[in-house]
Amino acid sequence: MSETGTEQYNFKIVRSFAFSALFWLVIGLIVGLWIAFEMFNPALNLAPWLSFGRLRVVHTNGLGLGFGLAGIFATSYYILQRLTRTALPFPRLAQAHLYLFNTTIALAALSLMAGMNTTKEYAELEWPIDIAVVVFWVMFAINVFATLIKRREKQMYISLWYIIAMTIAIAILYIVNNLEIPVTLFKSYTVYAGANDANVEWWYGHNIVGFIFTVPILAMFYYFLPKSTGLPIFSHRLSIISFWALNFAYLWTGAHHLMLSPLPEWIQTVAIAFSIFLIAPSWGSVINGYYTLQGNWEQLRTNYLVKFFIFGITFYGLQTLQGPLQGLRTLNAFFHFTDWVVGHVHMGTMGWVTMIISASFYYMIPRITGNQLYSIKLANTHFWLILVGQLIWTITMWIAGIQQGAMWKATNPDGSLMYSFLDTLTSLYPYYRLRFAAGVIYFAGILIFVWNLIMTVRQAPQKDEAEQPIQNKELQSWG
Amino acid sequence: MGITSKPVVFAVLSAAVILIGSTVTVFIPLFMPSTQPVSAYVKPYTSVELEGRDIYMREGCNNCHTQTVRPLRTEVLRYGEYSKPEEFAYDRPFLWGSRRTGPDLNRIGGKYPDSWHYRHMQSPQSMFEKSNMPPYGWLAKNRLDTSNSYKKTSILGYGFSEQDVQVQISQYRSKVTADTYLSKETRDLVTPAELHHELTEMDAIIAYLQKLGRDVKNLETKK
Amino acid sequence: MNSSALFYFLFTLLLSVIFGGIIRYYYNPKRKQKIEEPKHRMLDDEQ
Numbered sequence: 001m002s003e004t005g006t007e008q009y010n011f012k013i014v015r016s017f018a019f020s021a022l023f024w025l026v027i028g029l030i031v032g033l034w035i036a037f038e039m040f041n042p043a044l045n046l047a048p049w050l051s052f053g054r055l056r057v058v059h060t061n062g063l064g065l066g067f068g069l070a071g072i073f074a075t076s077y078y079i080l081q082r083l084t085r086t087a088l089p090f091p092r093l094a095q096a097h098l099y100l101f102n103t104t105i106a107l108a109a110l111s112l113m114a115g116m117n118t119t120k121e122y123a124e125l126e127w128p129i130d131i132a133v134v135v136f137w138v139m140f141a142i143n144v145f146a147t148l149i150k151r152r153e154k155q156m157y158i159s160l161w162y163i164i165a166m167t168i169a170i171a172i173l174y175i176v177n178n179l180e181i182p183v184t185l186f187k188s189y190t191v192y193a194g195a196n197d198a199n200v201e202w203w204y205g206h207n208i209v210g211f212i213f214t215v216p217i218l219a220m221f222y223y224f225l226p227k228s229t230g231l232p233i234f235s236h237r238l239s240i241i242s243f244w245a246l247n248f249a250y251l252w253t254g255a256h257h258l259m260l261s262p263l264p265e266w267i268q269t270v271a272i273a274f275s276i277f278l279i280a281p282s283w284g285s286v287i288n289g290y291y292t293l294q295g296n297w298e299q300l301r302t303n304y305l306v307k308f309f310i311f312g313i314t315f316y317g318l319q320t321l322q323g324p325l326q327g328l329r330t331l332n333a334f335f336h337f338t339d340w341v342v343g344h345v346h347m348g349t350m351g352w353v354t355m356i357i358s359a360s361f362y363y364m365i366p367r368i369t370g371n372q373l374y375s376i377k378l379a380n381t382h383f384w385l386i387l388v389g390q391l392i393w394t395i396t397m398w399i400a401g402i403q404q405g406a407m408w409k410a411t412n413p414d415g416s417l418m419y420s421f422l423d424t425l426t427s428l429y430p431y432y433r434l435r436f437a438a439g440v441i442y443f444a445g446i447l448i449f450v451w452n453l454i455m456t457v458r459q460a461p462q463k464d465e466a467e468q469p470i471q472n473k474e475l476q477s478w479g
Numbered sequence: 480m481g482i483t484s485k486p487v488v489f490a491v492l493s494a495a496v497i498l499i500g501s502t503v504t505v506f507i508p509l510f511m512p513s514t515q516p517v518s519a520y521v522k523p524y525t526s527v528e529l530e531g532r533d534i535y536m537r538e539g540c541n542n543c544h545t546q547t548v549r550p551l552r553t554e555v556l557r558y559g560e561y562s563k564p565e566e567f568a569y570d571r572p573f574l575w576g577s578r579r580t581g582p583d584l585n586r587i588g589g590k591y592p593d594s595w596h597y598r599h600m601q602s603p604q605s606m607f608e609k610s611n612m613p614p615y616g617w618l619a620k621n622r623l624d625t626s627n628s629y630k631k632t633s634i635l636g637y638g639f640s641e642q643d644v645q646v647q648i649s650q651y652r653s654k655v656t657a658d659t660y661l662s663k664e665t666r667d668l669v670t671p672a673e674l675h676h677e678l679t680e681m682d683a684i685i686a687y688l689q690k691l692g693r694d695v696k697n698l699e700t701k702k
Numbered sequence: 703m704n705s706s707a708l709f710y711f712l713f714t715l716l717l718s719v720i721f722g723g724i725i726r727y728y729y730n731p732k733r734k735q736k737i738e739e740p741k742h743r744m745l746d747d748e749q
């Protein structure tokens with residue numbers, strides 16, 4: 001392809017991954033609504049494969065691995081080519097990556113419903129699927145590094161650092177945590193026992209959240225915010241400090257998920273300390289985002305994309321304050337195991353993650369299809385629905401969590417427990433109903449999002465589909 | 480300008496930075512016996528209990544139930560003695576859980592007779608109208624598959640011979656199918672007639688539940 | 703101070719010094735222009 005000098009960016013792969021992400025998003029949310037309903041009315045446990053215990057992991061994997069990873073692949077393939085001014089070196093490999101990825105996620109969902117579940121959170125998949133995940137990850141990594149090595153822009157911009165860090169970290173985390181000995185094709189046992197298994201698992205669990213729901217989302221944020229506003233990021237050097245501090249500190253904090261458990265106390269203490277330190281690099285990115293708009297805040301009204309970015313980074317900021325606080329021993333003793341944590345999770349995923357991925361797709365899809373966005377008005381409706389849905393969802397869960405924690409702890413004057421376990425649970429059902437309703441609002445917003453993008457690509461293209469030649473000006477070496 | 484123009488160096492440096500915290504807090508503790516101490520008072524699962532544990536994992540009970548009692552006053556009051564590291568030496572994987580929609584189960588062994596569990600697993604709502612625990616009646620309709628039981632215990636290093644495993648299985652079968660079994664009536668009620676004389680998945684998961692927290696008493700008296 | 707407290711203290715000190723060093727390096731006014739350059743270049747990767 002490259003010999004003729006008319007190298008083409010490959011945006012077909014971006015588009016395919018973007019629509020894969022939307023597909024898994026819708027599936028994952030339907031399952032989310034299903035389990036949210038089961039939590040106040042067990043009637044939906046219609047069959048073994050629809051029972052709560054099996055479906056909950058379909059929800060978390062479908063959205064984390066299906067929606068999350070596909071969104072990350074779509075935006076990474078786009079950002080990589082743009083920032084390096086280089087076409088994807090191995091387009092066929094990327095195509096194979098797409099097929100393998102979607103097959104793997106489909107098999108993952110089916111196998112989880114069939115009960116093939118290692119029970120290690122966010123690593124529930126059995127060993128053959130683990131191998132498929134590792135293979136598609138390597139396929140992705142080959143294109144990442146080949147593009148970077150061939151690049152025609154000397155310095156790597158911030159987003160590329162985050163993509164590199166993610167590529168490496170997930171490979172390490174995934175392989176170490178999933179070391180297991182097969183019994184049959186469908187069953188294996190982990191190599192770690194008891195407290196060690198817990199420690200490895202939450203080192204993985206916390207960081208898989210970090211390197212799927214934080215690091216690559218920051219890569220999107222740092223790229224698409226400046227691009228869609230036309231404003232350079234406030235400070236490149238602040239982002240350098242934040243980047244290294246975040247990557248260094250993140251890996252020490254897994255044990256804040258194991259507070260007051262039989263895990264050795266010093267590991268827990270170290271985790272608390274680093275969790276608090278994490279506020280600094282996290283807020284480095286928040287500040288960088290806010291200050292980028294300095295003097296141009298009117299864009300919040302005039303540019304529909306800016307809302308997504310600014311609300312998204314605000315939820316990220318809140319999330320990274322709430323996280324360290326609930327990691328403190330005394331607060332964690334109260335909040336651990338309660339609905340409070342579920343609220344924390346969904347502010348991050350429904351607020352920060354989906355807001356940023358939504359805006360990134362709205363920016364990319366029109367550009368790679370050469371079409372206008374089908375409707376900005378619908379995009380605004382989408383924004384308000386997911387914002388309101390998410391706020392009701394999470395606030396409800398925080399209140400539920402406080403009530404749950406308080407009722408578990410409450411004692412009578414004679415020192416006996418005031419509430420039975422079931423008293424507490426049934427007092428939470430009204431909150432679970434409200435959460436379901438909020439989920440429906442959010443889901444309506446997501447359907448509008450999907451519709452808007454489908455209509456965008458289905459319009460008659462204004463430019464010839466997808467491929468745009470790379471311009472050669474400004475490619476002189478410098479620096 | 481520095482490392483931001485050298486992707487390979489950048490990647491290596493990222494890996495190094497990531498590995499420091501991982502090594503100190505995770506990899507080194509793997510090789511410290513104090514992280515997961517062992518005690519002769521804590522016994523491995525029998526093969527029937529282990530099969531039950533695998534069903535517990537298959538059904539994702541861990542998504543609603545924790546298995547670790549924290550050293551907090553009200554928690555000990557509610558569930559019993561707090562969890563000790565020795566208790567988990569044979570747990571691969573650990574099943575401490577992260578969400579407590581249902582009660583903690585680390586001390587469930589011996590809390591109720593088997594008959595209670597048969598009824599409860601068959602239909603939690605028949606005992607507690609408002610419970611949101613799914614009914615698991617189908618477990619009693621599935622014959623327990625023991626074809627890999629020996630392989631499983633040997634992978635886990637429990638030190639049973641093939642014959643030990645056979646004996647454990649047939650002993651447990653004799654126990655729950657005998658006329659003298661105290662929970663016979665309830666068991667027969669939830670189990671289809673053709674499986675009355677065989678082991679079901681329900682039998683195994685109940686055997687597992689009854690094992691949970693049994694060894695901690697010995698562990699405590701020793702201390 | 704017992705030995706583990708001393709160890710924690712020294713470790714924290716070491717990390718703080720490294721952290722401070724990195725900040726000083728990147729916030730040196732001499733390097734400002736060069737370090738900030740990519741943020742402008744990325745804006746025109748479309749043409």
Ligand code: HEM
Nearest residue numbers: 029032033035036060063341342345349350439442443578
């Ligand atoms: C309509 C929107 C949604 C609904 C109704 C929903 C519902 C639920 C429910 C009921 C749970 C289980 C909570 C429990 O066990 O108490 C859950 C857990 C979870 N959900 Fe969602 N969810 C939604 C959106 C999302 C999104 C968009 C993501 C990710 C991108 C996500 C990721 C997760 C994760 C990671 C967990 C596990 C939390 C934990 O273990 O603490 N959810 N969700």
Ligand code: HEM
Nearest residue numbers: 213256275278319320323324326327336341345348349577
């Ligand atoms: C400085 C940053 C953060 C810190 C220190 C932090 C801290 C914590 C802590 C202590 C818990 C465990 C609570 C418990 O079980 O008692 C937790 C759970 C969780 N957090 Fe965060 N958090 C941070 C940022 C984020 C972000 C940005 C996300 C993105 C979505 C996120 C997603 C989650 C998820 C999914 C869980 C649930 C894990 C599970 O139990 O399954 N966190 N976090």
